[in-house]
Amino acid sequence: MSDVFVVGIDMTKFQKAGTGPSVDVLGAQAALMALDDCGLKIQDMEALYCGNLGQANGMVGQRVLQQIGQTGIPVVNCANACATGATAFREAWMAVKAGVYDVVLAVGVEKMGSGLLGGAGGGTGIPKEGLLGSGTMPAVFAEAGMEHARKYGTTFEQFAKVSVKNHHHSTMNPKSMYQIETPLETVMNAEMIAYPNTKLMCSVNVDGSAAAVLASEKKARELGLMKRAVRVKASVMTSDPWQERDLVMPDVNTCTRMAAKKAYEMAGISARDVNLVELHDCFATAEILHYENLFLCGEGEAGKMIDSGEVALGGRVPVNVSGGLLSKGHPLGATGIANIYEVSTHLRGEAGKRQVPNARIGLTHVIGLGSACGIHVLEKVSA
Amino acid sequence: MAEPKKLLPVVDWLKLPEGGDPFLEGHKCQSCGAVFLGERSICSKCGTRDKMKGVRLANTGKLYVYSIVHRSFPGIEVPYVSAIVDLDGGGTVKGNLINIDPDPEKIRLGMPVEVVYKDALGRKDREGNSYLSYFFQPRR
Numbered sequence: 061m062s063d064v065f066v067v068g069i070d071m072t073k074f075q076k077a078g079t080g081p082s083v084d085v086l087g088a089q090a091a092l093m094a095l096d097d098c099g100l101k102i103q104d105m106e107a108l109y110c111g112n113l114g115q116a117n118g119m120v121g122q123r124v125l126q127q128i129g130q131t132g133i134p135v136v137n138c139a140n141a142c143a144t145g146a147t148a149f150r151e152a153w154m155a156v157k158a159g160v161y162d163v164v165l166a167v168g169v170e171k172m173g174s175g176l177l178g179g180a181g182g183g184t185g186i187p188k189e190g191l192l193g194s195g196t197m198p199a200v201f202a203e204a205g206m207e208h209a210r211k212y213g214t215t216f217e218q219f220a221k222v223s224v225k226n227h228h229h230s231t232m233n234p235k236s237m238y239q240i241e242t243p244l245e246t247v248m249n250a251e252m253i254a255y256p257n258t259k260l261m262c263s264v265n266v267d268g269s270a271a272a273v274l275a276s277e278k279k280a281r282e283l284g285l286m287k288r289a290v291r292v293k294a295s296v297m298t299s300d301p302w303q304e305r306d307l308v309m310p311d312v313n314t315c316t317r318m319a320a321k322k323a324y325e326m327a328g329i330s331a332r333d334v335n336l337v338e339l340h341d342c343f344a345t346a347e348i349l350h351y352e353n354l355f356l357c358g359e360g361e362a363g364k365m366i367d368s369g370e371v372a373l374g375g376r377v378p379v380n381v382s383g384g385l386l387s388k389g390h391p392l393g394a395t396g397i398a399n400i401y402e403v404s405t406h407l408r409g410e411a412g413k414r415q416v417p418n419a420r421i422g423l424t425h426v427i428g429l430g431s432a433c434g435i436h437v438l439e440k441v442s443a
Numbered sequence: 444m445a446e447p448k449k450l451l452p453v454v455d456w457l458k459l460p461e462g463g464d465p466f467l468e469g470h471k472c473q474s475c476g477a478v479f480l481g482e483r484s485i486c487s488k489c490g491t492r493d494k495m496k497g498v499r500l501a502n503t504g505k506l507y508v509y510s511i512v513h514r515s516f517p518g519i520e521v522p523y524v525s526a527i528v529d530l531d532g533g534g535t536v537k538g539n540l541i542n543i544d545p546d547p548e549k550i551r552l553g554m555p556v557e558v559v560y561k562d563a564l565g566r567k568d569r570e571g572n573s574y575l576s577y578f579f580q581p582r583r
Contacts (some may be wrong), residue, residue, distance in 0.1 A: 067510075075572075078576060088548050116576035167518050176514070176515070184571075185451065185453065185568050185574060186563060186566040186567065186568050186574055187519070187566065188453070188454075189516055190512070190515050190516075190519040190520060190521070190523050190564075191453065191539060191563055191564055191566065191576055192454070192539065192576070192577075193525035193526060193527075193537040193539055194455065194512045194523075194540050196511065196512065196514075196515060197517070198510075198512075198514075199510040199512050199525050202509075203508045203509065203525065203527055204509050206508035206509060206510065206552070207508050209508075209552070210507075210508060210553070211490060224447075235456070248493055250515075251513070252511070252513040253473045253512075254510045254511065254512045254513065254514070254516045254525075255511035255512075255513070255547060256510075256547075257510075287563055290483075302477065302487055302488040304477070304478075304535060305507070305527065307479065307480055307528075307535065308480075308527055308535055308536060308537035309507075309508070309535070309537065316483040349486060350574070352504070355528050380572065408581035
């Protein structure tokens with residue numbers, strides 16, 4: 061089976077939730093940007109894989125084509141919580157990998173509401189939130205972070221440093237929702253949402269879309285698109301295996317570890333070979349967990365890793381140089397393709413001020429609670 | 444506390460036996476030992492069918508982790524402590540930890556807690572029914 065390449069990729073500038081155009085128009089924007097990035101037309105696409113969560117039963121992929129060209133190609137609409145975009149990308153990758161198509165389009169798009177996501181229980185009777193604990197996402201991920209604190213003594217300050225770093229990175233990313241510095245005391249003194257996550261340690265609800273054109277090696281060469289192409293070295297998904305506490309405490313660790321092991325094996329590399337990572341920092345607490353889950357450091361060393369600056373731009377393995385979900389924003393269905401855009405941009409050497417020097421291999425990671433984990437390993441093509 | 448008979452349980456796995464004390468019920472797989480909350484017939488740990496047995500969960504346990512919630516949905520009183528508790532003998536349950544300051548200095552991971560049963564913070568359903576809920580509090 062031949063390798064699959066990203067030949068065109070782009071994303072919209074993420075904007076405040078509710079301010080974007082309708083979901084089909086927003087999805088169409090990124091689709092056209094990705095097509096323009098490689099100079100292809102919608103007529104060249106053999107299939108469309110579309111990720112969207114908020115209107116998952118609304119045939120969003122077809123409506124995107126109704127905006128930019130109804131060519132009659134097959135459309136697959138995907139919904140997989142916050143792994144929705146990565147799922148659409150992976151379905152596209154798989155179809156090309158299997159040799160069914162030579163060139164396809166993947167789009168992720170989301171229009172978000174504002175405020176808290178999640179909620180405890182539902183169903184009959186009375187509201188359970190604030191009665192049987194909390195099902196809000198800030199609290200759920202706070203509890204996941206506290207598990208790390210319990211095992212390794214990770215501090216509120218260390219969790220907060222993640223947000224300082226990612227906000228700093230976003231000042232160099234024009235497509236980020238925010239471009240502001242947030243010093244440590246600002247992060248720690250921001251409104252407490254769910255201890256230890258303050259408001260600045262929660263991802264930003266935004267409207268946004270991202271899209272990628274994927275091609276077989278044969279097709280990419282034929283079209284003369286290898287020069288800026290990015291090789292997909294691994295594409296992996298897992299769901300959550302049974303864990304003793306997962307009825308009340310979603311486990312984002314095990315499915316990430318399983319996916320990471322498989323991804324490194326598929327790519328034929330080790331974690332040490334990765335030059336940059338875009339991982340699922342839906343909350344600052346979550347990022348700390350994933351340093352270990354992705355084997356970027358040893359067990360219990362994540363606190364030390366954020367303290368040392370290894371994960372900041374200029375460090376050994378910069379994490380979330382885009383600004384991450386904490387500052388760039390988190391349009392659920394678009395996030396998985398937006399992080400592939402970020403890594404691809406570095407591998408192409410086109411990331412401007414935030415460029416990770418000499419980046420050859422990058423990894424993207426998302427978690428959809430419930431749960432789905434998607435990991436992609438991308439490699440610069442040596443032309 | 445109001446007459447237990449007139450109360451409805453907040454979740455279907457909180458049992459209100461007539462003339463007895465309320466308790467939390469788990470379902471345990473007789474094949475692999477996994478414990479679930481709520482009735483079911485198939486074990487999602489090992490896949491075994493029809494080997495589930497109702498078990499009475501302990502009213503004592505240890506605080507595994509928590510979060511202090513300062514912002515919630517409209518109408519929900521804050522702050523409160525959302526706690527994950529490992530019950531002695533098996534079963535992990537999430538609920539509010541009460542009778543403790545909502546302050547990270549005061550809450551100790553691993554501290555012993557007990558399950559107490561009380562009215563569901565005055566919340567009533569559309570028909571005006573009251574509910575009995577469970578809470579955790581520090582065990583002395």
